[in-house]
Amino acid sequence: MPYINIRVTREGVTPEQKLQLIEGATDLMTRVLNKDPATTFVSIDEVETDNWGVARENVTTMRQREAEQKAIR
Amino acid sequence: MPYINIRVTREGVTPEQKLQLIEGATDLMTRVLNKDPATTFVSIDEVETDNWGVARENVTTMRQREAEQKAIR
Amino acid sequence: MPYINIRVTREGVTPEQKLQLIEGATDLMTRVLNKDPATTFVSIDEVETDNWGVARENVTTMRQREAEQKAIR
Amino acid sequence: MPYINIRVTREGVTPEQKLQLIEGATDLMTRVLNKDPATTFVSIDEVETDNWGVARENVTTMRQREAEQKAIR
Amino acid sequence: MPYINIRVTREGVTPEQKLQLIEGATDLMTRVLNKDPATTFVSIDEVETDNWGVARENVTTMRQREAEQKAIR
């Protein structure tokens, strides 16, 4: 009966990648805990970069800085 | 002070149905645990069918298969 | 495929009451959204009264005040 | 390693306000628990007013009543 | 910055198994989404079998029935 919730920033995750997350998380529960895939739920939440903070800044700002640093190099 | 979070797939749940979920979940807390409705919160999350997995596949695929099986019959 | 999470304070909820919450939440999803009970999950979190805050105080303090007010009357 | 999830109704929270929530929640963890901001995550969920219930009604209805009461005065 | 929450029933999951879940979930985010393990959080919630419902019954009852069926065979 596992329930896995995956939260990532909304930055263009494709349906194919989402399916890989669902398959991978389900397989992990089977491999490690012998859980039945039939009763394993996976939900994926995509969070706007303005709504996600790490190290006291939002991911929007973090991505801008990363892009600027790349441009300089 | 109960907090109830209901997660369903985003498949056309109407405002009226959402209100019924809010009322029903609140009444359940009052009936079983004698909780005060004034401090009972209910939040409903609607999750895209691509973002919800059961039995190692996403709900988008599951719905397509169900529709095909219906068409055959 | 609904997933319902019920969070209440840990104040002596019995196994029988928990079962009533599970049955009631599952029935609500069937009644309002025609969901299949077989793929409806309910999880109940019991939170210590020190760990739950409403109106800027914890529930431990709230319960003490309620008990004192009852004693006065 | 704290993870803070803030859920509010979707009623025009600005990016600047979201940043203040991220900064404030991170600072709170540092001030009270001496946690490292570098490994403090904050995520903000904005929930539609139809999807949030308090006291057995949704916030959409609550806001309409509040607006009507204001108009009367 | 992914955050993965894994919820399973509390049925003797060992520290070693928990570590495999942490490693597996982190690797999944790296493999599918190229996420940095340094900023990937995994939390595991173990839920009492009385507090988890599937198909309108709790897992305690489900496990008893499974044990009885095994004993008969």
Place this chain on the structure above:
Amino acid sequence: MPYINIRVTREGVTPEQKLQLIEGATDLMTRVLNKDPATTFVSIDEVETDNWGVARENVTTMRQREAEQKAIR
């Protein structure tokens, strides 16, 4: 109607610190979003160090390494 969930590792957080988290999170919602404390909920989850992973290892291991490095100095 905000709901704030704070998840930290279970490492001796005192009732007084928990109250400070409740007060601080509630005040943050009032200061930034003008929310009413009366309808602001805060819940705190304490997660075992074996059940929390960062950077592909659990916090138990991380704490042991930190303690060893301190002992060496």
